[in-house]
Amino acid sequence: MVGRDHELAQLRRLAAEATTPTIALIGGEPGIGKTRLAAELVRSLPPETPRLLGQADPGGLTRPFQLLLDLAGDHDHADLAEPLRDPEPAAAGGGGLDPVARGRAALELLRRLVGAGPAVLVVDDLHWADPETLAAFEQLDEVTTGPLLLVGTYRPGELTRRHPLADALERLDRRHGVTHVRLDRLAPADTARFLTAVYGRAPARRVVTALHHRTGGNPFFLEELLKAAGDTALDEIHTQPLPWNLAEALRSQLDGLAPDQRQVVEAAAVLGARVSFDLLVAVTGVAEPAMVTALRGLVDRGLLVETEEDQFGFRHTLTREAVAGELLGRQRRRLHEAALQALLASPASDLAAVAVHARGAGRYEDMIDAARRGAADRLAGGSAYAALTLAELALEEAPDDGELLVLAGTAAWRAGYPADAGRHVRRALRAATDDAGRVTALTQLIRVAWEQGELAEMDGYAEQVRELTGNLPDGEVRARAMAAVAQSYMLRHGPGDPVEWADRACEVAERHGLKEVRLSALVEKGSALLNAPETAAEGRRLLIEVASEAEHAGAHLEAARAWHNLFWCMPRSGPGSLELLERMRASAERAGVVGMDLGAYHQGRAWLAQQDGDLAGAIAVLEQARRVDRNVTTVDPATGAQIALHLGLSSGVHLRGRLTELYLERGDLEAVEALLAETSTSLAWKQAAIGLAFQLACRRGDVAAARELLAKLTGPRDAPSGPAPAAPPVRGKRSNGVKPKLLTAAARHCQLAAGLAAGLPIELLRPLVERGGWFRPLWDEPLRPLLLAQVAEAEGRYADALAGYRRVAAGERAGREAGEPAPVDAVGALSPAYRGSAAVGAARCLIQLKQLDEAREQVAAAQRHLARWPGWRRVELATVARRLGPAAGPGAAGEVLTPREREVAILLAEGLTNSEIARRLVISRKTVAVHVSHILGKLEMSSRTQVAAWVARDGLG
Numbered sequence: 035m036v037g038r039d040h041e042l043a044q045l046r047r048l049a050a051e052a053t054t055p056t057i058a059l060i061g062g063e064p065g066i067g068k069t070r071l072a073a074e075l076v077r078s079l080p081p082e083t084p085r086l087l088g089q090a091d092p093g094g095l096t097r098p099f100q101l102l103l104d105l106a107g108d109h110d111h112a113d114l115a116e117p118l119r120d121p122e123p124a125a126a127g128g129g130g131l132d133p134v135a136r137g138r139a140a141l142e143l144l145r146r147l148v149g150a151g152p153a154v155l156v157v158d159d160l161h162w163a164d165p166e167t168l169a170a171f172e173q174l175d176e177v178t179t180g181p182l183l184l185v186g187t188y189r190p191g192e193l194t195r196r197h198p199l200a201d202a203l204e205r206l207d208r209r210h211g212v213t214h215v216r217l218d219r220l221a222p223a224d225t226a227r228f229l230t231a232v233y234g235r236a237p238a239r240r241v242v243t244a245l246h247h248r249t250g251g252n253p254f255f256l257e258e259l260l261k262a263a264g265d266t267a268l269d270e271i272h273t274q275p276l277p278w279n280l281a282e283a284l285r286s287q288l289d290g291l292a293p294d295q296r297q298v299v300e301a302a303a304v305l306g307a308r309v310s311f312d313l314l315v316a317v318t319g320v321a322e323p324a325m326v327t328a329l330r331g332l333v334d335r336g337l338l339v340e341t342e343e344d345q346f347g348f349r350h351t352l353t354r355e356a357v358a359g360e361l362l363g364r365q366r367r368r369l370h371e372a373a374l375q376a377l378l379a380s381p382a383s384d385l386a387a388v389a390v391h392a393r394g395a396g397r398y399e400d401m402i403d404a405a406r407r408g409a410a411d412r413l414a415g416g417s418a419y420a421a422l423t424l425a426e427l428a429l430e431e432a433p434d435d436g437e438l439l440v441l442a443g444t445a446a447w448r449a450g451y452p453a454d455a456g457r458h459v460r461r462a463l464r465a466a467t468d469d470a471g472r473v474t475a476l477t478q479l480i481r482v483a484w485e486q487g488e489l490a491e492m493d494g495y496a497e498q499v500r501e502l503t504g505n506l507p508d509g510e511v512r513a514r515a516m517a518a519v520a521q522s523y524m525l526r527h528g529p530g531d532p533v534e535w536a537d538r539a540c541e542v543a544e545r546h547g548l549k550e551v552r553l554s555a556l557v558e559k560g561s562a563l564l565n566a567p568e569t570a571a572e573g574r575r576l577l578i579e580v581a582s583e584a585e586h587a588g589a590h591l592e593a594a595r596a597w598h599n600l601f602w603c604m605p606r607s608g609p610g611s612l613e614l615l616e617r618m619r620a621s622a623e624r625a626g627v628v629g630m631d632l633g634a635y636h637q638g639r640a641w642l643a644q645q646d647g648d649l650a651g652a653i654a655v656l657e658q659a660r661r662v663d664r665n666v667t668t669v670d671p672a673t674g675a676q677i678a679l680h681l682g683l684s685s686g687v688h689l690r691g692r693l694t695e696l697y698l699e700r701g702d703l704e705a706v707e708a709l710l711a712e713t714s715t716s717l718a719w720k721q722a723a724i725g726l727a728f729q730l731a732c733r734r735g736d737v738a739a740a741r742e743l744l745a746k747l748t749g750p751r752d753a754p755s756g757p758a759p760a761a762p763p764v765r766g767k768r769s770n771g772v773k774p775k776l777l778t779a780a781a782r783h784c785q786l787a788a789g790l791a792a793g794l795p796i797e798l799l800r801p802l803v804e805r806g807g808w809f810r811p812l813w814d815e816p817l818r819p820l821l822l823a824q825v826a827e828a829e830g831r832y833a834d835a836l837a838g839y840r841r842v843a844a845g846e847r848a849g850r851e852a853g854e855p856a857p858v859d860a861v862g863a864l865s866p867a868y869r870g871s872a873a874v875g876a877a878r879c880l881i882q883l884k885q886l887d888e889a890r891e892q893v894a895a896a897q898r899h900l901a902r903w904p905g906w907r908r909v910e911l912a913t914v915a916r917r918l919g920p921a922a923g924p925g926a927a928g929e930v931l932t933p934r935e936r937e938v939a940i941l942l943a944e945g946l947t948n949s950e951i952a953r954r955l956v957i958s959r960k961t962v963a964v965h966v967s968h969i970l971g972k973l974e975m976s977s978r979t980q981v982a983a984w985v986a987r988d989g990l991g
Contacts, residue, residue: 433461941954
């Protein structure tokens with residue numbers, strides 16, 4: 035282990051000091067020594083330390099839990115391992131478990147394997163690991179609370195935009211605080227040490243220079259080059275005709291192999307990273323006694339290793355790649371054909387392996403058939419990424435196969451790749467030769483367009499489906515088309531009646547026994563009913579019934595959508611809110627829908643935190659969920675390289691917008707600026723960003739920029755088509771389904787507050803409230819009194835403003851009967867943050883009206899509402915409390931600042947730097963920094979600019 039002393043010591047220290055599950059990831063290029071470093075760690079462990087060794091297979095991405103099963107090896111846990119081997123759940127006719135049950139079985143298998151600890155898991159080539167095993171590794175803290183070290187190796191260069199490990203790296207880092215070990219190439223001094231260790235004496239400089247130049251410091255290449263040199267003396271190595279690249283060095287090892295050995299090596303190179311003894315015999319035709327002899331010789335030469343009993347693999351993956359690369363096309367096809375025949379003769383052949391070997395054998399029809407069936411099986415089992423990989427494999431040979439394109443689109447959508455889903459389904463639409471094919475593609479495009487915020491395109495697709503429905507024969511395609519139209523009308527509030535279309539879909543589905551389609555249509559009907567106040571109770575009952583029935587029927591996608599819509603249209607204060615959210619997530623996991631499982635779930639948890647008045651909790655949840663915002667890039671810790679990530683369903687721009695709003699609430703303006711700087715092609719995000727940028731400019735005091743952005747916000751717009759919607763769409767995102775330029779009352783309230791704080795005249799800001807008259811009575815009604823009160827206060831109509839502020843501060847929802855369910859924004863509108871701001875506004879008006887005792891009562895109420903909501907709302911509260919004096923309570927900032935902090939605040943307002951303040955007050959810069967920190971904390975502000983504005987407005991003299 036030349037040149038790796040520091041890294042090895044680091045890993046040993048982790049193994050010795052681990053008290054809880056700990057993860058270390060070793061990254062580097064092929065041949066850099068990742069596997070060797072992990073092996074040296076294992077050799078250095080105390081003999082009594084349990085260790086589990088596994089290696090991911092290049093084909094493992096399409097085989098759920100393949101790496102975990104390899105770790106289990108021959109351990110006697112068949113009751114858990116066998117169900118994991120069958121990718122098809124029992125509900126789909128297989129012998130496996132559903133995705134959630136398989137996830138639990140995987141964790142239980144890991145729990146049995148590692149015991150109570152301490153233990154070490156070493157997994158090689160994580161870049162080939164299946165997503166299901168990676169997900170299990172993310173939950174190691176649920177496997178054991180004892181000492182456990184997971185060491186993984188991977189090639190950063192293998193991580194592409196859609197690679198499961200690209201996402202897993204960030205999730206593992208967030209959850210476990212991963213130690214990243216980066217291996218670089220050997221320096222010339224390390225090459226000299228390597229040669230000294232091999233030959234027992236120091237080499238001449240010219241030898242070191244020549245070999246380091248030849249190998250580029252790659253230790254594996256250096257090792258193989260020395261093998262190729264044979265008995266050549268150290269001082270003469272650089273004069274010999276040695277290989278100039280790694281492949282040439284590896285090929286030289288094959289020259290002295292016996293025919294049987296060469297045949298076995300070539301077969302193993304084609305068959306996979308690990309090959310069973312029986313498969314080698316079947317493919318090569320070598321008799322068992324001769325096979326034993328050949329394998330023993332190959333193991334002795336260091337070409338192959340016995341990974342477990344009767345399982346063999348190459349000592350290094352690069353050797354396998356080099357051997358496979360040297361085979362003639364005919365040789366590879368012959369070996370693939372033999373492997374294919376052996377697999378087909380097996381009673382339970384792996385369809386993914388069948389597809390790979392069928393392609394290698396040139397039997398493309400068999401490959402397409404196996405990949406098609408395998409993708410459908412993987413999708414039914416909730417392994418969307420594996421399904422997508424297999425479908426795209428088949429599409430390489432059948433690029434215009436409509437069924438495959440639709441299958442790939444479905445898998446991509448569930449895996450969280452809407453752009454790829456749209457690409458596949460648009461190709462399916464172009465390839466369609468009849469109305470049934472066109473409708474099948476269009477129904478998927480409706481869903482993709484919705485997720486990407488392409489609302490005009492969504493409307494167009496829905497209209498095409500509606501027009502084509504009458505041409506379809508009575509059956510499944512027609513029923514699905516009607517359900518898709520119902521869904522579109524439900525989400526977009528027209529132009530047709532979603533309930534009517536859902537009923538029509540149900541009639542067709544019931545005639546033909548299409549249970550899943552019927553449930554899907556009922557979800558649309560229940561959601562549409564839930565949106566209208568007069569039918570909300572009926573809709574709620576229907577969705578509960580549909581969700582429960584779908585769960586029992588294994589229609590997990592329909593169950594997830596029903597629970598999802600119920601959650602977002604029921605009061606969050608109810609005791610069953612969290613239960614609905616958890617049931618939605620469980621069903622989404624079973625369906626393999628990434629967006630609902632991750633994005634919508636985290637947004638729901640953040641909304642619950644907001645309803646509890648917990649701003650830090652809401653932000654923490656959304657920051658955690660940002661790992662699924664695939665519109666940005668992450669950085670590979672091993673190389674520093676940027677990895678492009680994809681846009682996850684039910685997250686992306688919607689999650690980013692919500693997080694930006696909460697950062698504005700907290701006053702974290704730098705974070706707001708960073709999120710606004712991220713690029714996006716989404717029209718919805720671009721238009722929402724105008725309002726967010728306006729608030730940022732106001733909070734920073736940039737009046738010129740604020741005026742320019744305000745003109746865009748209040749400028750001419752296209753009138754919305756159709757009647758104003760009566761309720762929000764049922765999607766778990768505040769603005770989905772609304773015309774992009776149609777502002778919610780919550781957004782208008784925040785923009786109005788920011789504009790007033792920046793000193794903009796009410797004449798400029800009034801259009802935020804009045805423009806277009808597009809208030810949705812049911813949706814935005816609870817906050818409308820707050821908006822009107824803000825305007826009235828700014829105009830000096832304090833009595834009118836007080837009435838509105840009191841109403842919102844008291845949590846009143848005029849126009850709604852007691853117990854009547856309210857849609858999402860109506861429910862969230864009267865959260866503690868809004869009630870707290872209303873109480874602050876009421877206190878300001880009461881001060882103007884000389885009613886100081888009641889003003890103090892409103893301040894006290896605001897302090898309760900905003901106790902866990904730092905930011906500009908509490909800054910306004912502190913300002914009002916100061917005006918009322920000490921009796922207003924601890925919120926009075928003038929009472930909490932010390933005399934020295936007052937001096938520092940005044941100098942901050944003059945624009946002095948910390949160094950200048952230190953010189954003026956004859957104190958150290960460090961002491962000034964401490965005072966500034968205390969001032970910001972006590973005033974509940976986040977920037978020096980805010981302190982300066984406060985001093986200028988209220989003074990300290």
